[in-house]
Amino acid sequence: MTSYERWTLRTEHTSYTVRLSPDGPWAELDAWGPLGVEDGPSALDWSHRTHFITPADAAPAEYLPYGLRPFTGAELVAARPGEDRGVWWEFDGAEQNADGLRLTFTDNATGLRTTLCYAAVPCTDVILRWTELTCTGDGELRLERFDSGAVNVPITSGARLTYLAGQWSQEFTRTQLQLERGTFTMGSRQGAPGHAYAPWMAIQDGALSDGDITPTYGIALEWPGNWHITAEAEPGGSVRVRAGRVPHEGAVLLAPGETLVTPRLACAFSPSGLDGLSRVWHRYERRLSGARLHRPRKVLYNSWEATGFDVEAAGQLELAKAAADIGTELFVVDDGWFTGRSDDTAGLGDWHPDPAAFPDGFGRFVDDVRFLGMDFGLWVEPEAVSPGSRLYAEHPEWVYRIEGRPDRLVRNQLLLDLGRTDVQDFVIGTLDRLLGTYDIGYLKWDMNRPPTERGRPGAGPADRLDLDAGHVAGYLRVLDHLREAHPEVIIEGCAGGGGRIEHATIARTDVVWPSDNTAPLDRLAIQFGFLHAHAPHVMSSWVTDAPGVFDPRPRSLAFRFVTAMCGVLGIGADLRAWTPGQRAEAATWITRYKEVRDVIHHGEARLLGTPDDRTCGVQYDTGERTVVAALSTGRLDGAPLVPGRPDRLRLRGLDPAARYRDTATGTAYGGAHLLHHGLPFAWSAAHDADLVVLRRE
Secondary structure, rough: OOOOEEEEEOOOOEEEEEEEOOOOOOOEEEEEEEEEOOOOOOOOOOOOOOOOOOHHHHHHEEEOOOOOOOOOOOOOEEEEOOOOOOOEEEEEEEEEEEEEEEEEEOOOOOOOEEEEEEEEEEEEEEEEEEEEEEOOOOOOOOEEEEEEEEEEEEOOOEEEEEEEEEEOOOOOOEEEEOOOHHHHHHHEEEOOOOEEEEEEEEEEOOOOOOOOOOEEEEEEEEEEOOOEEEEEEOOOOOEEEEEEOOOOOEEEEEOOEEEOOOOEEEEEEEEHHHHHHHHHHHHHEEEEEEEHHOOOOOOOEOEEEEEOOOOOOHHHHHHHHHHHHHHOOOEEOOOOOOOOOOOOOOOOOOOOOOOOOOOOOOHHHHHHHOOOEEEEEEEEOOEEEEOOOOOHHHHHHHEEOOOHHHHOOEEEEEEEEEEEEEHHHHHHHHHHHHHHHOOOOOEEEEOOOOOOOOOOOOOOOOOHHHHHHHHHHHHHHHHHHHHHHHHHHOOEOEEEEOOOOHHHHHHHOOEEEOOOOOOHHHHHHHHHHHHHHHHHEEEEEEEEEOOOOOOOOOHHHHHHHHHHOOOOOEEOOOOOHHHHHHHHHHHHHHHHHHHHHHHHHHOOEEEEEOOOOOOEEEEEOOOOEEEEOOOOOOOOOOOOOOOOOOOOOOOOOOOOOEEEEEOOOOOOHHHHHHHHHHHHEOOOOOEEEEEEEEEEO
16 A cells, blocks of 8 residues: 555546545545546645645645644544543555445554545435544543544635525525635534524635636535534635534543544535535435435415414314315414413423313314315424423423523523433323324424523533533434334424524425525525525425515515425415405415426426526426526516516526427427526516426427
8 A cells, every 4th residue: 555545436427536645644635526537636735835834734634633733723632531632643544345435543542543434425416424433442532623524625816605694584694705814613502503504615716706617615514413614714725624513511521442423524516606516415405305205295384373372273273274275285283282382481391282272172173174185284392391381390300401500491491401311202202192193294393492501410510421412312313213103294394493404304304494584585585595505395485474574675475475486385374364366366376386396396406596686586497397486586666677678587407409388378488598598577566476387399
């Protein structure tokens, strides 16, 4: 074996090549890009830049410990308790097979074996990376940092970082930063990915335009707990991005013989800009859905915005009948259905239907809904407990708390310690009872408060428990149980909106809820960012009467429907207040959606323009059919944008030599015309959205 040994992983259209560095015992990236990019000198060879830094600090290293890399950021910081930090390892061998690549490094003095793991995901352009850390000595190890990996991207004039930021009700705002020098960090310490940032980033050379032919690299961390992504722009032409979980307790102790496996880091490349990268992620998430991808996501009605906590059988059935009349396929009862839940101060943890609200029995109520031709769904928040609940009275030790300190309420509730096996068993038993007793086909799992006091009474100091990882493991164990025991049940992931959306959750749920904000123009911006990172078939979106929070300009019912139809369509408005004309229009839109949802959920999606443009949209293709959801975001005062001239939306990815016919109007277009001139739209105050279906002739 030579010090220049190289290993290449190949995906459908890309390759990722790692070599053993000639400068020291570490692995470094040699090439990453389209197939064949590894054939030539590495664009990342900066090993000659060693003035005032070590070769390890200058290297495009895949993973390095503090000790070997003292200055420019390490992925691993470890020590034996009471001793100095630092790992100085040696290369201990490679193993490559059809499943991937494993590179192992050992440090006998510390008693640590580190294995860098790689896997190419079939039928995608995604490489998965993770790290396995094993304590091989006779004493425990203290791990203060243990990232999943680092990616290195060659740049010429700073890096353009694209990430998704925001807050509650404004999640997934696409944000860009030009990082010329220095460090940018984002993440969460809320025990969940959080509303402020999504664990996703795209990286481009800042010297290149943000266009459709710009090489674009992306990463996404599969971890529903605390996390970070850190980008460091170095002089001389590289940006290095590290990502991993962050222990809430500051460190994790690794016992002799124990192995810690870091979260998986998904790495993706596209030569076709941010829009091309989004389709890489969409294909990956369709693969994560497995066989569940092929069962239709039903049009749902959720009663929350119509009734709030005022849930009772007669009122819910009135809504259910109205929902069934317009073509809804699923009726979901949200918060307020269980005993003691007249507001948000009580009831959580006591998951039994309120007999006063359902005097003929909850089972009869569910049957009545299903008799209308709809499936039935239910909202739960299984990690939460109200202080006045029976559950809390019986098990006060089940909540996170620090002995001798007050319990802090968030949203009038406490959080169960889901890292405890007995709490997991309680949640599993509760959900099994509900799903086994009643004919429930849909479960909305919500989470409305982060963990605050991270302690477990009687179990010792929190820094010996790794409570963040324990909660994540418990959450995933419950979801895995639901998938195995109730495979027919559709599961929606929600956390006060988009507070817990990442690949571990998406792999175990059917849809996720991007935001509690359903106002039309606000929601358009949220969904525009969301679709950069996540697939349409997982994006639950409702039509409601909500006014704009950040953009209050009015929009039509058609605009609300077309926006919601860009993913998984739902209705959340109070249908009892709608006019017959509005209900008839809704029924028409729902019928149209059912005709094309297979294209929307399974086709290749392309983002057309941005919400800052006068016209934007999303295009979905399956070859024979193209669906375009087009929306007007500009002023609508009744006058055309240019007198006598419609606005146009240029399509992408079509065959320029083919012809495409609008199935509604019969108008035929050449593919070249649609690519160069675009579809015409004559917007007005009465016409601010459209859904165009083109069939290739």
